[in-house]
Amino acid sequence: MDNEQFALANERDFLLRSLRDLDDERDAGNIDEEQYATLHGDYTARCAAVLRSISESESGSRRITRSQGDSTQDASSRRLRLVVWIGVVAFAVVTAVSLSFTMGARLPGQFVTGPAPKGVAGGASLAALEAAVKENPEDIEAHRSLARAFLSEQRYADGLKEFDEVVRISPDDTEAHAYAGWILRLAGLPDDGLVRIERALEIDSSYADARFFKGIIYLRDKSNPSAAIPEFQLYLAAVPDGGQSAAVRQLLAQAVAATSGGVSSTTRP
Secondary structure, three states: OOHHHHHHHHHHHHHHHHHHHHHHHHHOOOOOHHHHHHHHHHHHHHHHHHHHHHHHHHHHHHHHHHOOOOHHHHHHHHHHHHHHHHHHHHHHHHHHHHHHHHOOOOOEOEOOOOOOOOOOOOOOOHHHHHHHHHHOOOOHHHHHHHHHHHHHOOOHHHHHHHHHHHHHHOOOOHHHHHHHHHHHHHOOOHHHHHHHHHHHHHHOOOOHHHHHHHHHHHHHHOOOHHHHHHHHHHHHHHOOOOOOHHHHHHHHHHHHHHHOOOOOOOOOO
């Protein structure tokens, strides 16, 4: 199984798990029937699309094995699978956002501690930011601005690439590690994401966004509300009155309730 096939299989498992979680959330009264029907239809349709992509990918691999000399077909197939993978990730994010919005949680693409920094919205155009990076490939702020812009536009694969460029230039950049970790988590790779987020906190333990991301991973992905509680508390200590603080208080309350068996902690933000 190559990397693209592995990613598709991972997304298939994520979507199937999300369908089960959706049933639990409806039973718990966290979403109404209309929200359930919309999300269930979206997840089901996307899961079917992923299964078709997996089947096509496996068929393509067999054809390539029989025709090793057809390098053009191989390259085209890989590009197609990569596009499908990025589309699956983006869809998973959009459907998760729909559910989280009903619960008052932040939207991915917004910066947790407040509005997107200058350069993400109302600043330079995306084309201008890309041109700046091309002209000055070692300019860390050019890469950072482009990464933020991609994140704001929900172009997560491109955003991850640019945050990694920031880290290449400045290995101890807290924001780049934290947001790269969050993007990995959105791609269904919470363990990989947690590694990057932990690195951000090693550099700056007071970085509130990383605390939020870490809390979400423990609460939603690892079903460990006890570990999530101090992360949300540290976030609120740093940002008691921020634009997302009310949502974080709700998440903290869920985590506290879950430790006593009162609330499911499986709904994805």
